[in-house]
Amino acid sequence: MNTRTVGVIGGMGPAATVHFMGRVLALTPAASDQDHLHLIVDNNSGVLDRNAAVAGSGPSPAPVLVAMARGLQRAGAEMLVMPCNTAHAFAGAIVAASDLPFVDLIEAASDEAVSHKASRVGVLAADGCLQAGLYQHAFARRHVAPVLLEPRAQARFMALLYAIKAGDLGPDVRWGMKALAQELVDAGAEALVAGCTEVPLVLGSEDVSVPLTDSLDALARATIAAASRTP
Amino acid sequence: MNTRTVGVIGGMGPAATVHFMGRVLALTPAASDQDHLHLIVDNNSGVLDRNAAVAGSGPSPAPVLVAMARGLQRAGAEMLVMPCNTAHAFAGAIVAASDLPFVDLIEAASDEAVSHKASRVGVLAADGCLQAGLYQHAFARRHVAPVLLEPRAQARFMALLYAIKAGDLGPDVRWGMKALAQELVDAGAEALVAGCTEVPLVLGSEDVSVPLTDSLDALARATIAAASRTP
Numbered sequence: 052m053n054t055r056t057v058g059v060i061g062g063m064g065p066a067a068t069v070h071f072m073g074r075v076l077a078l079t080p081a082a083s084d085q086d087h088l089h090l091i092v093d094n095n096s097g098v099l100d101r102n103a104a105v106a107g108s109g110p111s112p113a114p115v116l117v118a119m120a121r122g123l124q125r126a127g128a129e130m131l132v133m134p135c136n137t138a139h140a141f142a143g144a145i146v147a148a149s150d151l152p153f154v155d156l157i158e159a160a161s162d163e164a165v166s167h168k169a170s171r172v173g174v175l176a177a178d179g180c181l182q183a184g185l186y187q188h189a190f191a192r193r194h195v196a197p198v199l200l201e202p203r204a205q206a207r208f209m210a211l212l213y214a215i216k217a218g219d220l221g222p223d224v225r226w227g228m229k230a231l232a233q234e235l236v237d238a239g240a241e242a243l244v245a246g247c248t249e250v251p252l253v254l255g256s257e258d259v260s261v262p263l264t265d266s267l268d269a270l271a272r273a274t275i276a277a278a279s280r281t282p
Numbered sequence: 283m284n285t286r287t288v289g290v291i292g293g294m295g296p297a298a299t300v301h302f303m304g305r306v307l308a309l310t311p312a313a314s315d316q317d318h319l320h321l322i323v324d325n326n327s328g329v330l331d332r333n334a335a336v337a338g339s340g341p342s343p344a345p346v347l348v349a350m351a352r353g354l355q356r357a358g359a360e361m362l363v364m365p366c367n368t369a370h371a372f373a374g375a376i377v378a379a380s381d382l383p384f385v386d387l388i389e390a391a392s393d394e395a396v397s398h399k400a401s402r403v404g405v406l407a408a409d410g411c412l413q414a415g416l417y418q419h420a421f422a423r424r425h426v427a428p429v430l431l432e433p434r435a436q437a438r439f440m441a442l443l444y445a446i447k448a449g450d451l452g453p454d455v456r457w458g459m460k461a462l463a464q465e466l467v468d469a470g471a472e473a474l475v476a477g478c479t480e481v482p483l484v485l486g487s488e489d490v491s492v493p494l495t496d497s498l499d500a501l502a503r504a505t506i507a508a509a510s511r512t513p
Binding site for chain 2: 064065066068069072076077081086089090092096098123127216218
């Protein structure tokens with residue numbers, strides 16, 4: 052095969068990684084097993100809490116993420132991706148410690164969000180992702196203003212996130228997420244980024260009135276493009 | 283964590299491996315990311331055709347499967363599973379080449395099928411799986427008679443299988459699979475095994491009148507049990 056083997060630094064959360072793999076499959080033109088990309092996936096549920104680490108209330112997951120990147124390379128990976136927005140606060144450590152190309156989720160999602168010509172883009176993202184300024188920084192370089200939830204709404208968002216991680220994909224969680232997306236639109240967002248891998252599990256484009264960028268789908272497309280490029 | 287890291291020899295097909303990972307997640311009692319098992323998955327789409335290999339019309343995938351097992355061990359796996367029925371024709375080579383415990387899908391599915399007290403169990407499985415006698419052998423040791431499709435029906439089954447691998451999960455494929463399951467019941471099967479990982483993608487217990495063992499679910503349960511046992 053003329054494609055690169057993709058190493059997936061996963062487990063944040065485990066369901067989001069499985070969803071990402073499914074999206075890579077669905078977005079790959081393939082007629083047989085052999086037409087699909089070769090993915091090696093470390094779906095490591097033991098990665099320390101990213102939000103606590105960014106907030107300074109918990110130890111950094113960077114050493115574990117670097118060890119996973121090295122393990123994936125030893126297992127045969129030729130490029131790396133990480134289907135977790137907040138963990139990209141530690142992407143620099145991975146890039147510094149590995150000589151493999153790293154396809155950045157925040158860059159992929161931001162590129163897709165600005166393609167909708169919006170000047171104000173709403174972001175549904177976890178506390179750690181926002182505190183680390185990942186989307187704010189990527190948007191600034193693209194001359195786009197971020198629209199964020201107000202503190203109490205952001206707290207509701209985090210509660211929904213942990214409910215999804217615990218396996219609750221029920222109607223209450225779906226309605227709650229839809230209401231938060233609407234708050235961003237009401238605050239002036241002309242496009243939205245589902246900037247946390249759990250969000251697309253309960254929110255689709257049919258639930259919002261403005262273009263919605265699914266950060267996992269953006270990464271899946273960028274992954275397929277990068278893996279298909281001749282090394 | 284007090285569980286074993288699970289190495290998954292996957293990619294046969296890639297969608298079945300993703301489905302297996304989702305079932306392990308769904309069947310694991312977990313309240314947070316950190317409660318899930320640590321899975322390292324080689325979703326290798328480049329494994330050679332198992333059916334051709336068993337039929338003698340293609341090269342053996344055993345060397346690739348053994349290399350995957352070793353790569354997973356290097357990446358940190360402490361036990362191995364392989365979510366593909368037919369590939370178990372080469373399970374012996376993996377067990378012989380690795381010092382990790384191997385949880386056998388055929389054994390897990392057969393144990394679950396005989397738990398329904400049936401004396402005749404129908405098997406929906408690929409040509410290679412049947413030619414290798416994997417279920418026939420496992421059933422014989424459990425004093426259960428296998429019920430198989432007649433040659434023309436088996437050819438229809440193989441056509442459905444390759445349609446599923448090409449991404450077709452539509453109503454025609456679903457009805458076709460349901461009809462084949464009914465043929466086995468009409469031929470005297472008192473229980474059924476979905477003995478190919480693509481089958482559960484289009485056939486559920488609601489589609490059949492006798493107990494249906496999903497070989498992927500049986501492996502997911504056996505995997506969770508084995509990983510949770512103190513090493």
